[in-house]
Amino acid sequence: MPRTFPCPRCGQVATWEDNPARPFCSDRCKLIDLGAWANEDYKLPTQDSASSADEPE
Structure with a gap:
């Protein structure tokens, strides 16, 4: 029995073997x-660093 998994884009069942578009x-x-x-x-979450405008002169 071929291994199946949900497509990450549409959720439709896809096969792993012999699938040139995998995943x-x-x-x-x-x-x-x-x-x-x-x-x-x-977008990957990032943590903004303190900007130079926030620093006292």
Whole structure:
């Protein structure tokens, strides 16, 4: 029985073996996800450091 998992983009069941688009279910989901990265829709949380404007002179 082939291993299956949910597509990270659409949630549809996808197979791992013989899937050139893995971890996605299709090239369509793969390209949609790539476009989201290119548009900077995904952001990693960061902690802002104190700016020089906040420091006393």
